[in-house]
Amino acid sequence: MKLKLTSMALAGALAGVMAAAPAMAELVFPSLSYRTGPYAANGIPFADGYADYMTLLNERDGGIGEEPVRLLECETGYNTQKGVECYEATKGEGALVYQPLSTGITYQLIPKATADGIPVHSMGYGRTSAANGKVFEWVFNYPANYWDGASIAVKHLLDVNSGDLNGKKIALVYHNSAYGKEPIRTLEELSKKHGFELSLVPVDHPGQEQKSQWLQIRRERPDYVVMWGWGVMNQVAVQEAANIRFPMENFIGVWWSGSETDVLPAGDAANGYKALALANPGGDYAIYEDLDKFVYSTGKAAGAGDQWKTVGYNRGLYAAMLAAEAAKEAQKIHSTKALTPAQMRDGMEALEMTEDRMAGLGMANFGPEFKVTCENHGGSGVGKVAQWDASAKEWKLISDWIESDKDVIQPLIDEDSAAYAAESNITERCN
């Protein structure tokens, strides 16, 4: 009996101590990933990169500002409905920012996350006009958006044509979905400005059969083909382009059509294919030494641990790095380690990525310099052009950062965001 009383007293004292101690808070970052289904080959590298960066922060730095990071991974299968279910299932866990990695899911989450007061970061995808922070308070798409991508591709083509595209034919081969249709309006405006003829060639999901589309391209003989593809559509398009002997150096994909998996199945035939780059490819960065030491060598790598240094993996790393840096900004602004989603949003809106900052993170020249403001949630809107070297099996950068044509894009962003503001009864902010 005496022993029992002593035990109870000890347990009571311990419970008291635990109650008095400050709760160990966590910074929760959901990862809406797709490791299964037809788009898994694209989803896995991104999810691994995102997870490994967060693991690195925990293992090397004890988290962000010494606050541990908790990654909440939820499988969407690139399915919009499942993505929304993931959001609903995880938002109550203190989720700080959602990166849906799907334009369809992003469109669904914009009104929900806005109502719930949780930021969404659709890096290089999603609703383009979300770059207008005056209307989209909770949505960010820095460092570049789809319309920037369309403009960067055209600017590159201007560069290789001594600044003149007048009379040239450009075909847009696109995934027949909300994602694939995003650049059409911009390209139409750019065709008026630069005098090139634009033809539209849609490809239905999933894009396994594209014979009609490439026969059309063979008949119409465009000078250039720009591609807005995803998943198997990319691999088949590259193969079909090679089949009809379309010159690969005249075939350029958006950054979602420019990973190793998009070109490897076509083998040597893919040599010379170009794609835009949101962040640099390859593994020649100091951060990879840390990843090796703290994540890979310790067996804590996400997935099979075989994706690092790929384009998709680097993009996941980059997205996680931007999320972590925004969290640091938020901690600084609000003088607190534990963050709320609203504080995280403030951090995202105050984010400034400079070359010095990236170098300090072991990611020198990894991505572009940009500054987020209340008005501009879209970043600097720049991208590079990379070209596939089939013999070396690697992407090689063939341009520096190319700025998009803001004279064309900004009015489109203003127009689209104003329409959204009107239909959603949103009053512009940042005044």
Add this chain to the structure above:
Amino acid sequence: MPEQLLFAMEVTLNGLMAGVMYSLVALGFVLIFKASGIFNYAQGVMALFAALTLVGIMDGQVPFSHLINAIFGTEVHNFGWHVPAFLAILLTMVVMVGFAWAVNRFVLRHLVNQEPIILFMATIGLAYFLEGFGDLMWGSDIKKLDVGLPQGINTAIDDVTFNLLGYGFFIDNLDIVATVIAIILVTLLVLFSQYTKQGRALRAVADDHQAALSVGISLNMIWVLVWSIAGFVALVAGIMWGAKSGVQFSLSLIALKALPVLMLGGFTSIPGAIVGGLIIGVGEKLFEFIVGPMVGGATENWFAYVLALLFLVFRPQGLFGEKIIERV
């Protein structure tokens, strides 16, 4: 000859070739449905699994390496050898026969005399199991499939048509190979079902299960046999489609291309699968060529089903399907 007519001829030829590719997938469905009345939802995933296994064997990949490494802390990924394509195809067939045996032993045997819808549901479960199993066994990255099949424009046809008509037709070498393989495959299947003991037993089971059982035909043997043949057809389809896009999980979606072919050609006819494939292939390609530009393109996916639906309205059993007679 008017340019548009030449283009239409080229589209028609390519439609025929695409139709053959659809037929290769549809054949697997027909074989199993004919012998057992089961609509095998897993046929597309079987093509994926067969292609994954083929690439894995060719590249000397260690099966379940991710799982093995996670459990034992090892770093094994590859045996370090490369298996020639022909041998790898044979070994893959051994795996597919093993799969057929397992399906019969662990699934079908327990569902004898169940409603067709129950069997259909079982194949849905099988499809998802096989997809996950394939992922676990071989990984989910995209794999290049190279069994030496030629790809790209056939220059001979290009040159001949250019000299004759002033416009060179595009025909993909891979499609020509697929057509030849489909012809051989169908011939072999017809010969097998007409002139071998097992083939006749298979037809007997297809006609009447009870009667076949009463004359001593083993239902288990027939089901293993037919699932093995369907596995072989899946392997052929997986090789053809995988050569185009690489072997990846979206390969299982090629089944969607086979459904309108089955609706049109009938679920029980091998020639129906071929003719249905050709009609769907030509129909969807010509529709896209003629009507597509007027409606914004991307019509093929839905038009194939509309075409099949039209045939269904007038001939519910499909072009070559057995007429359904219910006696009351």
